[in-house]
Amino acid sequence: MDMDFVAEKGLVLLGCGKMGGAMLEGWLDRGLPPSSVWVIDPKPSDWLQSTGVTINGDLPEAPGIVLIAVKPQMMGDALPALKDMGNGTTLFISVAAGTPISAFEEALGAHSPIIRAMPNTPAAVGRGITSIIGNAHASSGQLDLAETLLKAVGQVVRLENEDQMDAVTGVSGSGPAYVFHMIECMAKAGEAEGLSPELAMQLAQATVAGAGALAEEAKESPRELRVNVTSPNGTTQAGLEVLMDEENGLPALMRRTVGAAANRSRELRNG
Numbered sequence: 001m002d003m004d005f006v007a008e009k010g011l012v013l014l015g016c017g018k019m020g021g022a023m024l025e026g027w028l029d030r031g032l033p034p035s036s037v038w039v040i041d042p043k044p045s046d047w048l049q050s051t052g053v054t055i056n057g058d059l060p061e062a063p064g065i066v067l068i069a070v071k072p073q074m075m076g077d078a079l080p081a082l083k084d085m086g087n088g089t090t091l092f093i094s095v096a097a098g099t100p101i102s103a104f105e106e107a108l109g110a111h112s113p114i115i116r117a118m119p120n121t122p123a124a125v126g127r128g129i130t131s132i133i134g135n136a137h138a139s140s141g142q143l144d145l146a147e148t149l150l151k152a153v154g155q156v157v158r159l160e161n162e163d164q165m166d167a168v169t170g171v172s173g174s175g176p177a178y179v180f181h182m183i184e185c186m187a188k189a190g191e192a193e194g195l196s197p198e199l200a201m202q203l204a205q206a207t208v209a210g211a212g213a214l215a216e217e218a219k220e221s222p223r224e225l226r227v228n229v230t231s232p233n234g235t236t237q238a239g240l241e242v243l244m245d246e247e248n249g250l251p252a253l254m255r256r257t258v259g260a261a262a263n264r265s266r267e268l269r270n271g
């Protein structure tokens with residue numbers, strides 16, 4: 001199975017905001033024809049209107065894939081639009097944080113194949129990572145299809161159980177925001193040390209992007225790469241002594257950050 005199947009059968013996107021839009025941008029960039037895409041969204045963005053996809057028009061009866069990308073809080077309002085598609089052949093993929101597979105089975109019919117996914121916004125540039133898990137009615141072929149589609153915009157990981165989704169959301173779903181904030185903080189700190197805002201931001205952005213690329217491409221672990229930067233009694237060591245402080249530094253802060261996001265995902269599940 002490949003992207004041709006999606007192009008041929010059609011993809012319906014329910015909700016095209018920041019996440020749905022990021023994935024759609026990635027797929028269109030990688031050759032998914034706009035004529036194969038139907039979007040349902042109450043306020044289509046200018047960008048969406050410029051893509052050539054069908055917006056709020058008549059939907060195909062049995063599209064290959066329906067991607068659900070509305071906020072968990074809007075799910076109750078949004079799902080009825082899809083009810084007639086729950087005929088057993090259409091594959092539903094939800095990217096909503098917190099909303100469990102059982103909620104979709106209830107709304108769309110217990111025999112619908114449903115995959116719960118947690119992507120992230122770097123999908124817009126083909127560098128996302130999406131974790132997936134299917135319900136009992138999602139066949140291995142349908143999991144392969146979802147993986148093919150999602151691989152077009154980054155890496156795909158298959159989870160062993162749905163409970164892992166809360167932690168996954170705390171690490172990779174929300175994670176880009178932590179990294180963007182780190183860029184903001186590094187730039188602000190550079191300004192405080194006397195750099196212009198523009199130069200500080202350029203240095204911070206390029207450093208995070210370059211370190212990310214090196215961490216991915218190098219054979220060394222992130223730990224080894226960190227040690228490689230750290231000359232004994234040099235500048236990095238002085239900086240890391242602050243950042244790596246067990247009580248007040250990044251380890252404890254990151255543990256609390258990821259924990260809070262994962263807990264919020266658990267809360268969303270419970271309504």
Ligand SMILES: NC(=O)C1=CN([C@@H]2O[C@H](COP(=O)(O)OP(=O)(O)OC[C@H]3O[C@@H](n4cnc5c(N)ncnc54)[C@H](OP(=O)(O)O)[C@@H]3O)[C@@H](O)[C@H]2O)C=CC1
Pocket residue numbers: 014015016017018019020021040041042043069070071072074077078095096097098118119120121173174
């Ligand atoms: N943003 C991210 O980085 C990630 C988000 N997610 C998940 O993706 C989902 C969407 O999040 P995000 O893109 O950030 O949110 P957005 O609010 O940006 O996008 C949701 C879109 O759905 C639209 N919408 C609202 N009601 C309906 C409806 N009844 N039918 C169709 N569309 C509707 C919204 O329109 P309007 O704005 O007019 O209400 C909006 O355009 C959430 O479930 C979130 O948990 C998952 C991983 C990462």
Ligand SMILES: O=C(O)[C@@H]1CCC=N1
Pocket residue numbers: 097169173174
């Ligand atoms: O903040 C949120 O709830 C969504 C889910 C993961 C990233 N954004």
